[in-house]
Amino acid sequence: MMNPLKIAKKDARLYMSFMYVTFAALLVGGLMGLLQTLARSGKFTLPFGINYYTILTVHGVILGLVLTTFFIIGFQFALMGKTVGISDKQRKTGWWSFWLMLAGTVMAAITILVGQANVLYTFYAPLRAHPAFYIGLALVIVGSWVAVFTNFHQLYVWKKANKGQKSPLLAFMVVINMAMWFIASLGVAASVLIQFIPWSLGYAETINVLLSRTLFWYFGHPLVYFWLLPAYMAWYAIIPKIIGGKLFSDSLARMSFILLLMFSIPVGFHHQLTEPGIDPTWKFIQVVLTFMVVIPTLMTAFSIFATFETTGRRKGHKGLFGWFKHLPWKDVRFLAPFIGMVAFIPGGAGGIVNASHQMNSLIHNTIWVTGHFHLTVATTVILTYFGIAYWLVPHLTGRRLTPRLNKLGIIQAIIWTVGMTIMSTAMHIQGLLGGPRRSNFSNYAGGEQVQTWIGYQAAQAIGGTILFIGIVLMVYIFIQLAFFAPKGVEEFPIAEEEVDAEPTPKVLENWYLWIGITIALILFAYTIPVFDILKHSPPGSVPFDWPIGRQ
Amino acid sequence: MAKPTKQQTEPQHNPSINLKGTLIAVMLLGVFILATWFGCYYLFLSR
Amino acid sequence: MHLHKFEKIWLVFGMGSLALFLVIIGFAAFWKGTHPQSHIEIIDPENVEAHESFKPENLGLREVAEGKYIVNIVASAFNYDFGTDTDGKPVKKIRVPKGSTVLFQITTKDVVHGFQVAGTNVNMMVEPGHVSRLETEMKNVGEFTVVCNEYCGIGHHQMFATVEVYE
Numbered sequence: 170m171m172n173p174l175k176i177a178k179k180d181a182r183l184y185m186s187f188m189y190v191t192f193a194a195l196l197v198g199g200l201m202g203l204l205q206t207l208a209r210s211g212k213f214t215l216p217f218g219i220n221y222y223t224i225l226t227v228h229g230v231i232l233g234l235v236l237t238t239f240f241i242i243g244f245q246f247a248l249m250g251k252t253v254g255i256s257d258k259q260r261k262t263g264w265w266s267f268w269l270m271l272a273g274t275v276m277a278a279i280t281i282l283v284g285q286a287n288v289l290y291t292f293y294a295p296l297r298a299h300p301a302f303y304i305g306l307a308l309v310i311v312g313s314w315v316a317v318f319t320n321f322h323q324l325y326v327w328k329k330a331n332k333g334q335k336s337p338l339l340a341f342m343v344v345i346n347m348a349m350w351f352i353a354s355l356g357v358a359a360s361v362l363i364q365f366i367p368w369s370l371g372y373a374e375t376i377n378v379l380l381s382r383t384l385f386w387y388f389g390h391p392l393v394y395f396w397l398l399p400a401y402m403a404w405y406a407i408i409p410k411i412i413g414g415k416l417f418s419d420s421l422a423r424m425s426f427i428l429l430l431m432f433s434i435p436v437g438f439h440h441q442l443t444e445p446g447i448d449p450t451w452k453f454i455q456v457v458l459t460f461m462v463v464i465p466t467l468m469t470a471f472s473i474f475a476t477f478e479t480t481g482r483r484k485g486h487k488g489l490f491g492w493f494k495h496l497p498w499k500d501v502r503f504l505a506p507f508i509g510m511v512a513f514i515p516g517g518a519g520g521i522v523n524a525s526h527q528m529n530s531l532i533h534n535t536i537w538v539t540g541h542f543h544l545t546v547a548t549t550v551i552l553t554y555f556g557i558a559y560w561l562v563p564h565l566t567g568r569r570l571t572p573r574l575n576k577l578g579i580i581q582a583i584i585w586t587v588g589m590t591i592m593s594t595a596m597h598i599q600g601l602l603g604g605p606r607r608s609n610f611s612n613y614a615g616g617e618q619v620q621t622w623i624g625y626q627a628a629q630a631i632g633g634t635i636l637f638i639g640i641v642l643m644v645y646i647f648i649q650l651a652f653f654a655p656k657g658v659e660e661f662p663i664a665e666e667e668v669d670a671e672p673t674p675k676v677l678e679n680w681y682l683w684i685g686i687t688i689a690l691i692l693f694a695y696t697i698p699v700f701d702i703l704k705h706s707p708p709g710s711v712p713f714d715w716p717i718g719r720q
Numbered sequence: 721m722a723k724p725t726k727q728q729t730e731p732q733h734n735p736s737i738n739l740k741g742t743l744i745a746v747m748l749l750g751v752f753i754l755a756t757w758f759g760c761y762y763l764f765l766s767r
Numbered sequence: 768m769h770l771h772k773f774e775k776i777w778l779v780f781g782m783g784s785l786a787l788f789l790v791i792i793g794f795a796a797f798w799k800g801t802h803p804q805s806h807i808e809i810i811d812p813e814n815v816e817a818h819e820s821f822k823p824e825n826l827g828l829r830e831v832a833e834g835k836y837i838v839n840i841v842a843s844a845f846n847y848d849f850g851t852d853t854d855g856k857p858v859k860k861i862r863v864p865k866g867s868t869v870l871f872q873i874t875t876k877d878v879v880h881g882f883q884v885a886g887t888n889v890n891m892m893v894e895p896g897h898v899s900r901l902e903t904e905m906k907n908v909g910e911f912t913v914v915c916n917e918y919c920g921i922g923h924h925q926m927f928a929t930v931e932v933y934e
């Protein structure tokens with residue numbers, strides 16, 4: 170096993186820059202979330218004539234796209250720096266990626282805030298935003314690509330210097346996630362560059378709506394796995410160290426990441442199940458592929474429990490669940506991600522329901538879906554990110570997570586759990602009763618059904634308020650860890666393998682093989698349906714500005 | 721895959737870990753997934 | 768790479784459950800024909816009236832046989848056009864008896880909309896250039912709100928109608 174490297178000050182500055190944006194985004198996006206739940210309760214109207222859909226666009230873009238991407242890239246740079254090192258040149262390209270992404274974010278954010286892009290974060294055509302919105306998004310993607318290739322290069326350089334050795338597990342995982350992100354984002358980049366930008370500028374008269382949606386969702390599902398994989402990195406390779414144990418199995422961890430790479434992309438149709446223009450047989454084929462991507466998650470669940478149990482038993486805790494009782498509940502670096510893992514149980518189960526072909530019409534575009542991804546991304550993923558930040562930020566700033574901040578962190582995690590349980594449960598139920606998502610408060614035609622929905626929306630406002638308190642607390646903790654906590658050394662926890670661990674099969678690092686299979690699966694799942702979509706294209710759609718409140 | 725080493729490590733590695741608690745935990749998880757899915761499927765059929 | 772015996776049991780159980788789900792929905796879809804809507808019929812979004820079903824006089828509810836109905840709808844921001852009643856007023860509510868079979872046909876003149884009869888399995892995306900179509904049996908009595916569940920602009924939440932199913 171290689172000894173992890175030390176992170177130099179100048180490298181830490183790069184990684185921290187991504188963290189500043191992350192937590193600024195959390196505050197801004199969280200405030201929008203609070204306003205949404207309040208507006209939807211029907212008891213408040215938004216001040217200054219702000220449009221509901223402007224803040225919803227801000228919320229979706231800032232939290233779904235900006236917060237996640239900045240955290241992930243910053244965290245992954247730190248992992249690479251720690252395990253395989255970063256050269257001066259690589260640090261420079263790292264900065265390029267940061268500034269490109271930030272410039273894109275600012276550009277898109279301004280466009281949304283001045284009301285020129287009320288198109289939500291999915292920007293479905295033929296709603297047309299101001300071109301600056303699309304150009305901003307394109308810059309964020311291009312910036313992320315610079316990070317992708319920097320990370321690839323980091324591992325490549327390490328491999329050349331360490332011939333014949335297996336790559337460090339975390340570096341391997343980062344490269345898998347970035348490979349997936351790159352392959353997937355080609356779809357949305359193609360759509361933005363070839364379809365949206367010329368069309369929004371008026372160079373192209375019409376747009377192929379179904380094609381743009383298909384390209385978006387070719388990207389959209391791997392996008393959620395791009396959020397999830399860094400959490401899995403922590404679960405597999407960091408949490409074991411925090412609880413005083415070892416890696417459960419290096420090979421199984423790599424195997425599950427490879428499966429995630431292969432099956433995360435050829436599944437976008439499960440977001441398009443109720444669309445009119447796609448052959449149902451191809452929808453079903455992608456449903457089957459979607460179910461395949463559950464398998465590595467089943468493996469992950471086992472591996473997590475097994476790590477806990479092995480560690481506990483080795484420490485001498487007896488009985489069927491003695492190991493569980495003795496987990497480090499008072500350590501927020503463990504507790505926050507643990508709650509995230511628990512939230513993934515209903516989150517994952519709901520996801521299987523969503524993907525179940527015709528059963529999708531039970532919940533499609535209802536607020537159930539919003540409840541679902543506030544469990545998965547806004548709890549599982551975000552609480553794991555918080556759990557990482559508690560040690561990563563002080564490690565980078567040369568400070569310590571003090572017992573007081575640890576305690577505040579625990580309170581934060583509990584507040585989040587309470588708020589999200591209320592909000593997400595209310596959303597799930599309201600969704601099953603047919604309440605729509607992405608909708609401002611409305612009485613519709615009145616009646617009993619609508620009254621029931623409104624009741625659940627009031628519950629969501631209560632949950633949302635509690636959650637916002639959690640966000641303010643988290644931002645406070647972040648500022649403390651970044652600027653004010655006492656100087657000291659905080660560990661960068663990386664789990665080690667068992668001394669007698671089985672060697673990892675070489676084939677797991679055969680990139681040509683895995684990326685080859687990934688591309689083959691994508692071609693299989695998409696070639697014929699996309700060809701059909703092109704062949705059966707209706708007349709294209711002209712842009713629409715007025716329904717979104719643009720002049 | 722890596723046959724020879726497997727035989728060396730397995731005897732000391734495998735029986736030493738008792739994963740009964742893990743098995744029960746994941747099985748409960750499995751039952752939860754089944755219950756959720758069939759619950760939703762029932763609702764779907766009843767509509 | 769070796770798996771612990773319990774992990775094998777777990778994976779067989781988990782993958783078995785997934786396979787069971789797929790068999791159930793696959794059987795329902797391919798043998799019973801309950802696929803989600805997918806008709807691959809195209810239309811000119813700027814001239815939907817050219818289509819027989821979406822001529823202004825053909826919009827709204829029509830009984831085509833004993834207990835069998837067709838509803839034709841044109842969506843646009845922020846309205847569902849169910850045609851007009853005898854007084855020339857726009858129809859906002861349709862009524863069908865319990866147990867009847869209803870075919871919903873809908874298209875859009877402008878942006879993407881949704882069409883969900885909340886509380887039933889009628890839930891479709893409505894996209895410019897495509898005809899969305901779903902046939903269903905109205906099994907339960909009640910007033911069901913029709914909502915647009917895909918964001919279509921600032922009046923999105925004001926786009927609705929009602930389907931009443933009576934005894």
Ligand code: HEM
Pocket residue numbers: 199200202203205206225226228229232233236237289290291539543546547551605606607608609629632633634636637640
């Ligand atoms: C204070 C905490 C939060 C509250 C109160 C909140 C509330 C909400 C509400 C009410 C909606 C749905 C609105 C609608 O459909 O009309 C929503 C949508 C959304 N939320 Fe949150 N949320 C919070 C945190 C988060 C976090 C941390 C993330 C991601 C990391 C997130 C990601 C999203 C996304 C992507 C959407 C979808 C936007 C869309 O449909 O266009 N939210 N949120």
Ligand SMILES: [Cu+2]
Pocket residue numbers: 389390393439440
């Ligand atoms: Cu998905």
Ligand SMILES: [Cu+2]
Pocket residue numbers: 880881915916917918919920922923924926
């Ligand atoms: Cu709408």
